[in-house]
Amino acid sequence: GENVEQHPSTLSVQEGDSAVIKCTYSDSASNYFPWYKQELGKGPQLIIDIRSNVGEKKDQRIAVTLNKTAKHFSLHITETQPEDSAVYFCAASMGGGYQKVTFGTGTKLQVIP
Amino acid sequence: NAGVMQNPRHLVRRRGQEARLRCSPMKGHSHVYWYRQLPEEGLKFMVYLQKENIIDESGMPKERFSAEFPKEGPSILRIQQVVRGDSAAYFCASSAGTSQNYGYTFGSGTRLTVV
Numbered sequence: 001g002e003n004v005e006q007h008p009s010t011l012s013v014q015e016g017d018s019a020v021i022k023c024t025y026s027d028s029a030s031n032y033f034p035w036y037k038q039e040l041g042k043g044p045q046l047i048i049d050i051r052s053n054v055g056e057k058k059d060q061r062i063a064v065t066l067n068k069t070a071k072h073f074s075l076h077i078t079e080t081q082p083e084d085s086a087v088y089f090c091a092a093s094m095g096g097g098y099q100k101v102t103f104g105t106g107t108k109l110q111v112i113p
Numbered sequence: 114n115a116g117v118m119q120n121p122r123h124l125v126r127r128r129g130q131e132a133r134l135r136c137s138p139m140k141g142h143s144h145v146y147w148y149r150q151l152p153e154e155g156l157k158f159m160v161y162l163q164k165e166n167i168i169d170e171s172g173m174p175k176e177r178f179s180a181e182f183p184k185e186g187p188s189i190l191r192i193q194q195v196v197r198g199d200s201a202a203y204f205c206a207s208s209a210g211t212s213q214n215y216g217y218t219f220g221s222g223t224r225l226t227v228v
Contacts, residue, residue: 006155034216034217036219041221042221042222043117043206043221043222044156044219046216046217049216089156100146100158100161100169103155103156105155106154106155
């Protein structure tokens, strides 16, 4: 089955700096890559996703990149704010007729004011 | 739109008791997924259900765990004879369909503590 690795496990940045989280996946059939943000005591929320026919996608301060050849994808958060502090999960799925999503182990991001 | 509703939010059970976790999907969603999150770990897939059918239970332990999604009412994840290792947060997600045009929406989870 699919295996998703995520780094780093913890990340501290100064407010205003950028944060980058990297993930790799094992199954070349995976073609959908969502990112989730989980705040303390809450369920994960989808913040951005990318499909394998796209190399990069941006939504305000958040961007994701995908390198299908190397089987890795990254989340970039620019101009970080304290409210960005949370645990971020990358994920991969093969889509098609069945959408089972495999998650990475998470990155705890702390934005220091 | 109330989103995905899970209850209870917190559940404490003694070893050997049964735990029943409920999940009501978003209105219009007929696909339900259960995930387990151990402390400081990621989300591990357990089971995927559509109304009245289990589609994929490859992530669910063979013993003591069962899930259902009846025609009427919420999806239920049942853990019989709980042990300390079952302590975790259990999240339910729902979607409107199986293609990648339908993203997951997660509930707030049930935190199970086995004492």
